[in-house]
Amino acid sequence: MAQAPTPVTQWGIPQAGPFRWTRPTTWPREALALTGYWVASRLVMVGMLRSGKAEQAIEVHRTYFNWYEILRDGTFPVGDVTWQYPPGAALAMLAPGLLPFLTYLQAFAVLMLITDAVTQAALVRVSLRRNGGVHRGRSTAGAWMWALALPLMLGLPYGRYDLPVTALAMASLLLLPSRPRAGGALAGIGAMVKVWPALVVLGAPRGRGSRQAWTAMCASAAALLLVLATLFRGAFDFLTAQQGRGVEIESLGGSVLQVARQLGWPGDVNQHYGSLEFLGPHVHMIASASLLLTATAFGWLMLWRFRARRWSAATPYDAALTAVLLFTVTSRVISPQYLIWLIGLSAVCLTVRGSCQRPVALLLLLAVGVTTIDYPLFFDSLIQGGWKATAVIVVRNGLLLTASFWSAARLWRVTVSPVPALQQAPQVQRGPIRVA
Template identity: 85%
Template sequence: MVAQAPTPVTQWGMPTAGPFRWTRPTTWPREALALAGYWAASRLVMIGMLRSGKAEQAIEVHRTYFGWYEVLRHGHFPVGDVTWQYPPGAALAMLAPGLLPFLTYLQAFAVLMLVTDAITQAALVRVSLRRNGGVHRGRSTAGAWMWALSMPLLLGMPFGRYDLPVTALAMAALLLMPSRPRVGGALAGIGAMVKVWPALVVLGAPRGRGTRQAWTSMCVSAAVLLVVLATVFDGALDFLTAQRGRGVEIESLGGSMLQVARELGWPGEVEMHYGSLEFLGPHVDLIARVSLLLTAVAFGWLLLWRFRARRWTPALPYDAALTAVLLFTVTSRVISPQYLIWLIGLASVCLTVRGTSQRPVAVVVLLTAAVTTIDYPLFFDAMIKGGWQPALVIVTRNGLLLSASLWSAARLWRASVSPLPALQEAPQTRRGPIRVA
């Protein structure tokens, strides 16, 4: 018998040749098998955190989401409920568990979040690996690992909030935009009608026909969905004025300053206000106005970057989306723990491309997610009452978030606006485009 040569493998232990079919796990490369195994084990633990129904996330789904579901299925938005401050597309997420009538609302909600998580994980693997098991030129599996490893850091919260499908829509829009700008833009528009921020993911699309197609498609899809929902439901446009009375939430950047001020003698208090725990007292209105001003400044900086950008690499649209959402998150009057799901998703998309400028920023996002879990749920009750320990936790979390935002903006500017040395420009112009799966 003639001995057969061993199948060549990559440095990751993945075969460089041979069949690779998603429907046959026995043909999957080793890294895909490792990702699948870790994902299944970690998500089983996350589901277990909700199964008892005693976790705060489960109570929120039981009480708040199910209450909205009962109102929405009768054709009305919960207009009189101050906690409803979302675009009309959020109704789709609240009504979706009704598609599984054989389960309780909580069970159906968790199942849908688990399926969304699985599809997102598979998509990140798919854009990185070729059908023969190798890695696409210029691509990386680091994004798939980022998503798999980061979600469990938030414990059961990703399956107890509807931010997961919104993030999945934004990620799909980014991944599809290079090859299918109309489809990517449409997904971004749908996401914007569910929770506004996915509209930012089209900001970094390179100038030209593809950008016009993506932006137009986003506006059209958002407008069509808005018209449909306004026709089917009463009170669909009330969300436009729902947040004007918001103050400074205790976990926001301004809130962390007030946490420290309270320990130094500031006489403010924490109360439930407009559906969240906010600080009430002297100078709170000033801090809220400063937050809005900083958001406007961030938007102005992003417009300046868009005008000044000269170099569009395959990674730049992904990097710009992460920078934009980071800036709008850190300057917001409200920073809820589930916002980390957005940042993890966008950082994961950035890491699918080897040339991303946001690799170290993604590490900071990972650390921020870990500290966020210490903040919520571990120190959340103590934060309401006050104390130096919870104050230091939230200051650390928001300090990491602020550092990530500024670092992300600086690296984005350096990668696309700042002039490069002559020795670096020549290879840049000869580099071919990355094939998108």
């Protein structure tokens, strides 16, 4: 007598045999595909950094290791104009010391690789159920975004410490709906490492959860600051380190000056405060305009927070991407590694099918590709002021500017703008959104 076939999920896994992380043979097919691509692409990224000739490897060898030596003596790099980070950044610089059997560069790359792997696993975990299917309302697009976009930046993600900062912000966002205190605490730690993760709690729905997240963020940031100020000298030196910043050549204001240079503007490019900045007439005016735009962006975000009436499972994620995108675009500095932040937040947005930022994420993916053309391919030409390099940076910043306006408009329309009666969707309850 023939037996009925064993029912399987949409990923080809038997319903009776839920997959386990410790047994790859039970993983869903999409998880296997993601794992295979992740391993292959990361081997290439590690190989690029391992050569030791790439600029990011030299930066780790020279700058990060120098800071590591100073921090080991119990002091921050006081007086070093290239040190402009909150005290928590010391943790990233000291972490390679946990692997004394490796060189500093090797240990740094290994830690970045582990961070990447854990982040990839978390994105897969929030999307897939244990029986191999996709969580209701969730999507694996976020996991694919992270897997595909990061290698577009070649070896850069493993040669900067923005990867663990982004991982902290992503973990904070993923925890906020069900564990607001834990999510807020991670945001506070991230803020002490590189400031911008403080923005990820902006979209938390009003109410008790939001208050818990904000309180936990402030408490964890203050506690970490107190510990570091006790252990190290010069912990507050970073507060005045940004005062003399000018306009970096890859920023939005910098692209304006790049075009002006082609038309006869007499300014020049020099190493200044740890980055390549424009020096010359009207630079101060452009820098002031950037600060004004940043203040305007903050004001718009506060207005959105006040006016928003509709929250969904995707709103905290969407608001975080919009906030960080606005602050990135209006900054006086847009380094290539800043795109890692946007990749991570876009990936979190794409884990929810109802996100309003899905087309924005695709536009940012294109911006990541153009960024790689800018750096490292055209970077030397950009310093000299060639037309081709100028065109590339104008296109890249144009994409980021378009994405920021589009992101803000879509967030406002979904959460603030009145919805016609015939198009109103069922109200989403504000209860905790738990991920199995």
